[in-house]
Amino acid sequence: MQTCLKILLTSVLLLIIGCADHEESVSTTVEMQINHYLGTGMAVSPTLTYLVKEGTMSEDAKWMHFYSGIKGFDYEPGYIYKLLVDVKQIPDPPADGSSKKYTLKKILEKEKIAADTEFTVFLKLNGDSFITGDDPENYQLLKQVNVACGALCDELTTKLREENLLIGVFKHGENNSIELLGFN
Numbered sequence: 001m002q003t004c005l006k007i008l009l010t011s012v013l014l015l016i017i018g019c020a021d022h023e024e025s026v027s028t029t030v031e032m033q034i035n036h037y038l039g040t041g042m043a044v045s046p047t048l049t050y051l052v053k054e055g056t057m058s059e060d061a062k063w064m065h066f067y068s069g070i071k072g073f074d075y076e077p078g079y080i081y082k083l084l085v086d087v088k089q090i091p092d093p094p095a096d097g098s099s100k101k102y103t104l105k106k107i108l109e110k111e112k113i114a115a116d117t118e119f120t121v122f123l124k125l126n127g128d129s130f131i132t133g134d135d136p137e138n139y140q141l142l143k144q145v146n147v148a149c150g151a152l153c154d155e156l157t158t159k160l161r162e163e164n165l166l167i168g169v170f171k172h173g174e175n176n177s178i179e180l181l182g183f184n
Helices: 001-021 150-162
Strands: 027-033 039-044 046-054 064-066 080-091 098-114 119-125 145-148 167-171 179-181
Touching: 039 119, 080 119, 119 150, 150 167
Parallel strands: 145 179
Antiparallel strands: 027 046, 027 080, 039 046, 046 064, 080 098, 119 167, 167 179
16 A cells, blocks of 8 residues: 555656746747748758748848648649648657747738749759759649740750759749749
8 A cells, every 4th residue: 555655656756846847838920921822841851831921021121941730721833822820849859850830810801913924943952952853844843833944845854854953943834733934
């Protein structure tokens, strides 16, 4: 009986100590702009990222890579979004993960961009290619976004093979694809 009581008291004490180490995670609300196309970036491996401006950044501010997801947000290319997002600190985040959790509170604006708007995307960076597919007809950005290269397919294939840094100039195409217009 005394052994059971000692085990019970020890368990309760450990539970109290364990819970005392974890503070309540405070959340904040921030305003974010999400760009009309996905960028390419390097995390643990090549990845697609949202391009964002957070808070009260000016319209002239540079778009930054955002490596986290936003729970409840269904991104559609071709639109610039203004969002209200709940940001919560994650206690003891994974080594290769974000220390914050983002949850959509509200879409404040969703503005369609002009069909002929041009944008640039890294296709290869430091020798790492963001283009997947073994046939130019099936090129994609990391198996997620179709790349229509048209008359530039042969040049793209050559540049992917020979260059360490490659930036493509695009516009939005049909069915959420991107259409290659040239190289930067």
